[in-house]
Amino acid sequence: MTVKRISAVWCSSCIVTYKDFISFKEEHAELPFFELDYDRDDIQNYHIKNILPVIIFEQEGREVARMEGEYTKKELEAMYEKISL
Amino acid sequence: MKKFLFSIVSFFLLCVNASASEKLYLFHRYDCPHCQKEIAFLEEIKKGYPNVEFIYLEVVKRKENLKHLENVKQTLGDDTPYVPYAVIGNQSFIGFNEDTKEQIKKYLTYCSKNSCEDVVGKIIQEGRSISLVKKKAKTQEEFALPFLGKVNAKEVSLPLLSVILGFLDGFNPCAMWVLLFLISMLLGMKNKRRMWILGGGFLLASAITYALFLVAWFKINLALQDIFFLRTLIALFALGTGCFHLIRYRKMRHRKAGCTVVHEKRRNKIRKQIQMFTKEKSLVLGLIGVISLAISVNLIELACSAGFPLVYTQILSLNDLSFVASIIYILLYIFFYLIDDFLIFCIAMFTLKITGITNKYQQYSHLLGGLLLLLIGWFLLFHPKILLFSM
Numbered sequence: 001m002t003v004k005r006i007s008a009v010w011c012s013s014c015i016v017t018y019k020d021f022i023s024f025k026e027e028h029a030e031l032p033f034f035e036l037d038y039d040r041d042d043i044q045n046y047h048i049k050n051i052l053p054v055i056i057f058e059q060e061g062r063e064v065a066r067m068e069g070e071y072t073k074k075e076l077e078a079m080y081e082k083i084s085l
Numbered sequence: 086m087k088k089f090l091f092s093i094v095s096f097f098l099l100c101v102n103a104s105a106s107e108k109l110y111l112f113h114r115y116d117c118p119h120c121q122k123e124i125a126f127l128e129e130i131k132k133g134y135p136n137v138e139f140i141y142l143e144v145v146k147r148k149e150n151l152k153h154l155e156n157v158k159q160t161l162g163d164d165t166p167y168v169p170y171a172v173i174g175n176q177s178f179i180g181f182n183e184d185t186k187e188q189i190k191k192y193l194t195y196c197s198k199n200s201c202e203d204v205v206g207k208i209i210q211e212g213r214s215i216s217l218v219k220k221k222a223k224t225q226e227e228f229a230l231p232f233l234g235k236v237n238a239k240e241v242s243l244p245l246l247s248v249i250l251g252f253l254d255g256f257n258p259c260a261m262w263v264l265l266f267l268i269s270m271l272l273g274m275k276n277k278r279r280m281w282i283l284g285g286g287f288l289l290a291s292a293i294t295y296a297l298f299l300v301a302w303f304k305i306n307l308a309l310q311d312i313f314f315l316r317t318l319i320a321l322f323a324l325g326t327g328c329f330h331l332i333r334y335r336k337m338r339h340r341k342a343g344c345t346v347v348h349e350k351r352r353n354k355i356r357k358q359i360q361m362f363t364k365e366k367s368l369v370l371g372l373i374g375v376i377s378l379a380i381s382v383n384l385i386e387l388a389c390s391a392g393f394p395l396v397y398t399q400i401l402s403l404n405d406l407s408f409v410a411s412i413i414y415i416l417l418y419i420f421f422y423l424i425d426d427f428l429i430f431c432i433a434m435f436t437l438k439i440t441g442i443t444n445k446y447q448q449y450s451h452l453l454g455g456l457l458l459l460l461i462g463w464f465l466l467f468h469p470k471i472l473l474f475s476m
Contacts, residue, residue, distance in 0.1 A: 008344070008346075009265060009266060009269035009437070009439070010263070010266045010269075010344075010352070011262070011265070011344035011441075012261060012262075012265065012344060012441035012442055012443070012444055013342060013343045013344045013441070013444045014344065014441075015265070015439055015440060015441030016441045016442070016443045027201030029353045038346070039352070039353065039356060042367060045470075048218075048346065049346075050343065050345055050347070051343040051345060051346065052340070052343055052344045053343065053344075065429075068341060068343060069342055069343030070341060070342045070343055070443060070444065070445065071341075072151045074453035080416065
């Protein structure tokens with residue numbers, strides 16, 4: 001499983017949720033994490049609607065879950081558990 | 086002796102018009118535009134009240150009139166520093182606007198039919214404040230609050246409204262993303278002094294731009310306050326923007342909080358500008374660039390929050406404050422408008438880490454702002470007197 005986070009430097013919600021994302025990342029060191037910038041990286045293939053941040057869980061290159069907007073660590077864990085089953 | 090002679094002259098002057106049994110006194114300043122407007126109004130309605138004498142007492146050039154004014158205020162229990170200050174019988178009318186006009190006319194009609202006590206005449210005659218036989222009814226304006234003790238509702242209402250409206254207006258995310266952009270670029274610098282100067286310059290220029298915008302609205306409101314439908318138009322505007330905020334609240338309630346991605350082209354343009362200004366070798370040129378960016382961003386983003394400043398400056402103009410007092414209120418509004426930006430900037434500068442405010446609160450600011458604008462719109466339409474905090 002791969003976890004991708006798409007955010008932007010001008011986005012308040014991305015900043016406030018970053019701490020929870022890092023905590024989640026540290027607890028799941030076995031997973032590859034990627035942080036993408038909305039303005040600098042090529043994110044066209046991810047079809048971002050109009051809300052940031054976005055967390056995408058991919059399995060074998062295929063998107064299996066997506067979280068849009070502000071999230072907590074608890075919500076990240078819940079989503080991870082749900083798709084890991 | 087001087088005082089005695091003056092009392093005799095004043096008494097004589099007051100008794101000249103024997104046919105006029107009732108009196109209206111207007112304490113005014115020669116340099117006060119509202120006073121001139123009230124005098125023009127009184128001169129206009131004078132003919133309709135043949136048994137009322139209209140007496141104008143200037144308080145800057147004639148110091149004795151200022152003393153009388155102080156005695157009258159003490160007698161009537163008014164602690165306002167404002168003029169124009171009109172008195173009919175034992176009733177005072179502070180400031181001048183559409184409501185004052187109506188109240189003066191009503192009271193003149195009442196005193197023309199029922200003889201009213203000449204309180205000011207007695208005070209001038211005696212040269213000191215007097216105790217009234219029939220005191221004017223005072224409304225319950227003082228409230229006991231925990232920790233703060235006795236608080237006068239009228240005294241705190243306008244500052245409190247400035248704080249609330251400024252704060253709610255500041256929650257508007259329109260200009261926040263530019264600040265976050267700027268901070269993220271500044272944090273890449275090694276020179277802390279330069280970071281403070283560029284970021285501080287941006288915030289200061291934003292504050293000045295917004296303050297000038299508020300002063301301009303305030304001046305327009307003052308200049309056009311005689312146009313009777315202006316207040317109605319602003320009231321309708323407040324109701325409209327109030328509804329808009331409530332609709333935004335409803336939409337946000339059903340989705341997760343987050344940053345809305347908009348202004349793709351403009352965002353890229355601003356990003357490039359910020360990069361250019363922060364990398365500029367000359368601090369002066371960098372500062373000029375950041376200031377020009379703050380001005381342009383705030384001017385473009387004015388549409389984002391036009392509702393709050395327009396309604397707020399209308400309330401200020403209704404309250405008939407001095408220009409200096411109005412500017413102080415505007416600065417108070419600006420301070421709370423920028424407080425979140427200022428905090429985010431300072432935290433970033435001290436910790437060298439960017440911080441933000443959750444967008445969860447945005448929906449509540451829409452709810453509170455919407456309700457407040459609806460309430461103010463309603464008051465402006467049907468009960469404008471409620472918004473006259475300083476009177």
